[in-house]
Amino acid sequence: MKTLIMGLETSCDETAVAVVEDGCRILSNLVSSQTDLHSRYGGVVPEIASRKHLEMINPLIDEALKEAGLHYQQLSAFAVSHGPGLVGALLVGVSTAKALSYAWEIPLIPVNHLRGHLYANYLTGATVKHPYVGLIASGGHTDLLYSSEEGEITLLGETRDDAAGEAFDKIARSLGLGYPGGPAIDSLAREGDPAAVELPRASLGEEGRFDFSFSGLKTAVLNYKNRVEQKGEEVNLENLAASFQQAVVDMLVDKTIDAVLHKKPASLLLSGGVAANSLLRQQMEERLSRKAPGVFLLCPPVHLCTDNAAMLAAAAHFQYREGAKAPLDLNAIPDLAVSRTS
Ligand code: KG4
Ligand code: ZN
Numbered sequence: 001m002k003t004l005i006m007g008l009e010t011s012c013d014e015t016a017v018a019v020v021e022d023g024c025r026i027l028s029n030l031v032s033s034q035t036d037l038h039s040r041y042g043g044v045v046p047e048i049a050s051r052k053h054l055e056m057i058n059p060l061i062d063e064a065l066k067e068a069g070l071h072y073q074q075l076s077a078f079a080v081s082h083g084p085g086l087v088g089a090l091l092v093g094v095s096t097a098k099a100l101s102y103a104w105e106i107p108l109i110p111v112n113h114l115r116g117h118l119y120a121n122y123l124t125g126a127t128v129k130h131p132y133v134g135l136i137a138s139g140g141h142t143d144l145l146y147s148s149e150e151g152e153i154t155l156l157g158e159t160r161d162d163a164a165g166e167a168f169d170k171i172a173r174s175l176g177l178g179y180p181g182g183p184a185i186d187s188l189a190r191e192g193d194p195a196a197v198e199l200p201r202a203s204l205g206e207e208g209r210f211d212f213s214f215s216g217l218k219t220a221v222l223n224y225k226n227r228v229e230q231k232g233e234e235v236n237l238e239n240l241a242a243s244f245q246q247a248v249v250d251m252l253v254d255k256t257i258d259a260v261l262h263k264k265p266a267s268l269l270l271s272g273g274v275a276a277n278s279l280l281r282q283q284m285e286e287r288l289s290r291k292a293p294g295v296f297l298l299c300p301p302v303h304l305c306t307d308n309a310a311m312l313a314a315a316a317h318f319q320y321r322e323g324a325k326a327p328l329d330l331n332a333i334p335d336l337a338v339s340r341t342s
Contacts (some may be wrong), residue, residue: 003076003320006064008057010093011085011113012139013037013044016309019068019075023317024122028067029310031303033054040178050088057096073318075106079309081113081147082326083336084140090332098328109316110326112339114141115153117271119315120300120308124246129266129296133259136338137252137280138272139165139180143338144210150318155339156259157210164274165212165250171221171244172232175237185241186277192242196227197224199247201254210259217247248278253287260292267296276305 009016018029034052038044065072080097101108118134126313134145134153142159160168167183172181177188199220202213221244228235252274260268268288274280283300287296291323304311316324319341326342333342 002123004070004074004078004319005079005109005313005316006061006075007079007111007121007309007311007316008055008061009081009113009307009309009312010053010089011081011083012089012307013049013067013329014307015053015060016307017057017060018308018310019064019070020123020310020313020317023250023314024125026068026123026310028064029308030064030067031308032060035180042179044086046086046088049086050092052176053089053092055202057092061096061100063126072104073107074224075104077107077109077316077320079109079111079312081116081312082087082110082330082342083113083333084333085113085332087332087334090334093163094330097190097206098330100160102328107320108326108330109324110330110342111319112338112341113312114143115341116312116315118145118153118202118269120161120271120304120311121269121298122314123304123310124298124300126298128269130297131263131265132269133256133263133265134269134271135252135256135275137164139163139169141272141338142212142214143153144255145338146259146263146265151322151341153339154262155337157194157208157212157255159212159214160208161213161215162206162218163254164212165272165336167218167248168274170218174222175235175240175242180273182273182277185245186279188238189242189245189279192238192240194246196236196239198244202250210255212251212255214248214251217244227241232250245277245279247281249277252280253283257287257291258285260288260295265295267298270297271305276302277298293313
């Protein structure tokens, strides 16, 4: 029998609801972004995020059912992000999912938001072959992972300071490019020279072989900008954006390809908002086909790299088949680790 899972996502500044059939076919996928609300503050304001989620979640649930052409009684389960994320924001999704699960008598499946990002790759139509190496590069996390079989995910390395998306956002803010910074830098960088400004790439030695660090790069960009301005000169924003982006992409590509060469997987999965970056997608593909031509690269389309609920419903499909079900005392876990399902 087919499974019809409704996903609810409220971990940060996107309220999202989706219905996915059998973990791979999207029937509806609605995302209400709050970026306009937060952009004037230069980042996400948690209290505003929670209030907006509350306002949006019920209409989106109705709309997602309507678009999918379903009655709620046809749903097999609810999938909800219960962590990691902003606690007040997560609680809106978790409380809504619990209430509807109880009222509609539909099982509830908690999904780790980070794992959800990887499952966006299951919505691409391609078959995900294990074992795989996965990169999650988002606004809050930068993780390199290894999955030997379905549901088994171990952490190979992670960022020691800022996440890749956070570095994009902070640099964009300091250059006056607005929030979120990733897309702004991505498009500005197309007009610039990536070799114009010399910037550091952190390698972290053998012990930190699969770990990342972006804070040194961030400081170097800010110092460069200050030095130029102190001389009374104008910063070439295109060149600085292109050089910064190239440094982030080099670090992400180097470490990910090193993990691929080390683990010899069947596939490489990219995910998270930073996987929407055009240079990262292009350079990862080039380097993988040169260094490990037999490894299959999967990368979700741009709209499934950033936060959405379809990815959660896809992840929940596999948990549902294993009989996973959350009790009604399910709580939000703001610091949930990627290695844990709940
Ligand atoms: O995965 P996501 O939507 O939310 C989190 O779970 O954090 O990621 C959001 C992050 C933001 O930091 C945003 O600037 C970054 O992804 N991002 C990008 C691009 N599009 C979004 N970073 C680089 N290039 C992009 N094109
Ligand atoms: Zn996310």
